[in-house]
Amino acid sequence: MSKHNIRLKDIAEELGISIPSVSRALNNKPDIGKETKKKVFELAEKLHYQRNQFAINFKNQQSFIIGVIIPQIVHHFFSNVISGIINEAEKSGYSVMLYQSNESYESELKGVETFQRSMIDGLIISLSDNTVNVDHLKNLQSHNVPVVMIDKVSHKMESAKIICDDFKGAYYATEHLISLGKKKIAHITGSLEPYTTKERYKGFESAIRKHGLSLYPHLIKKCNLVSREEGYATTLNLLAKKELPDAIFCATDPTAIGAIQAIKDKGLKIPEDIAVMGFSDWKMSSIVDPPLSSVSQPDFEMGRKAIELITKEIQLKRDNKPVKYETHIMETSLVLRESTLGKKVKVPN
Amino acid sequence: MSKHNIRLKDIAEELGISIPSVSRALNNKPDIGKETKKKVFELAEKLHYQRNQFAINFKNQQSFIIGVIIPQIVHHFFSNVISGIINEAEKSGYSVMLYQSNESYESELKGVETFQRSMIDGLIISLSDNTVNVDHLKNLQSHNVPVVMIDKVSHKMESAKIICDDFKGAYYATEHLISLGKKKIAHITGSLEPYTTKERYKGFESAIRKHGLSLYPHLIKKCNLVSREEGYATTLNLLAKKELPDAIFCATDPTAIGAIQAIKDKGLKIPEDIAVMGFSDWKMSSIVDPPLSSVSQPDFEMGRKAIELITKEIQLKRDNKPVKYETHIMETSLVLRESTLGKKVKVPN
């Protein structure tokens, strides 16, 4: 363990040349003698020289760090988004700093503050459900740190945004149920506060109207956390009524999984009696019984895109060029499984 | 948008005092006049002064960043570990930089390199399955960056380590199956390369022997990825034999979920004909049908502990005090569900 790390100075002294010469050599600058360069490289190699990034960051006022704040890592959607972010960031030479808000506004504030102290070059954020005020993000922007919002975005602020087409996803999901001959379709929606579940509700409604079906108010249920427990309870509630739905479209997969459980517990058949459709295509959705049909979001790709947008914006700002904020709407796709299609014949070998 | 960020110099000039005085005031040093301090704070507030962390990091040669490398974020176990890491890191004022190796050795190398460039204060790593050589980590250590290994550790190197008691977890899991009266217990194990599945196998074996049962070689199956697909195939294989097992203990939850599917497809009853037990207690394990009994690992707590160990080590190194490396073995616990206990009577309301 050496007393101190090797500096340019150490190399310069040992070689009897000046510090800038060593710097030029190591950075492959043109204005440096071939001989000198060779000597420098050799000695640097021998001494295991490692550049002191603190000094470089300080000089350039640049960290090559992208901050990422999401509500919960332990969510299939978000861990895939992060995965996409990290993989893409690496390609551009950025590191990723991660923070989770746990759906708390205060925690989100703290995250932004921490990141600000860490001198991030840009922030990618998916807002917590309890965030209404985005002053903390505007503040970041005003300090010249680009902000890109992803999935849970706010319209109270100008910035690059990446969302997926929740409306269309819900529309097609509902249309799929209709195509199966279902006529009394229930919908379990979320708190309508985050943009996303509201769009899903609108897509559902639109498909119902478009196909001339009735929108039964008693079949539209709202729940807060769109969790499995709520899905279970809400569905039991639906099934306690006299007139049963013949399909349920849930705003999230956990809700749908709860619904499946409730329907099975009531002794009804899926999808014959009631078909079930979710939204998000969690990994676990393929292994419930019956496997759940769902709307798949391009999570990984959304993360990838976020890095693309933010690195572009960082560069533009650095070059003092004007930035124009785009909103990217990404397409969803239907993943159809037994909860709507019914059982395929399985042949055990 | 101001032309440049406010510096101590700006405050000093406007107040007609020296830069160090401003610094002292802002840092609550004792040797500063009360009056001066007040004026400084007021002006700093007014100008929205934000300290330039680049300069501070540079001066202190300290980043307050902990690097974390794990094989896959999109794994229930790891996302919980990360969650624990992030939450605890925040308390100590550290930020967390994340990288995933995707179980690739080369990728892991790149991660370490990237982190080294980002001047992390310490590294928490769970090795990729394909990592046999740990020179990259030894190199980090020799540059005075503490390394803490978690879950997938290597014995080829001295460092703090956090693992969970896979042996005991497997032992108790097997004992549970025995207590149900099961006598022909199969085990699906992993590649035995990562330390973990090997320990699980040993725990299984030990329980079988301890209770005087036979260890049937044809009931011990090995598969590489311990995935759901492999679990399914391997189990079908087991069930094709004449003498069927009456329980299967799988080294991972996905394998167990595959096993459940295979047993159901064969028309056998769980747990009456064959009980199934997993290991790790993934979130999805509670929602398969029947819900899977498993061995729960203290994932979140392991992450928390990792931060505790690494911050301690960082401090010791900084104070030039000797570091002694501890290996923390954390306890697992059994989570018993229907795949071994059988169906509880459900009363739909």
Next chain:
DNA sequence: TTGAAAGCGCTAACAC
């Protein structure tokens, strides 16, 4: 209690 001076390691601007 305050100010002057030095320095963290590196790079860019300017001379020669």
Next chain:
DNA sequence: GTGTTAGCGCTTTCAA
């Protein structure tokens, strides 16, 4: 091609 000088923003001596 190479060396000299200066400076990024802050903190820490040392003097007064």
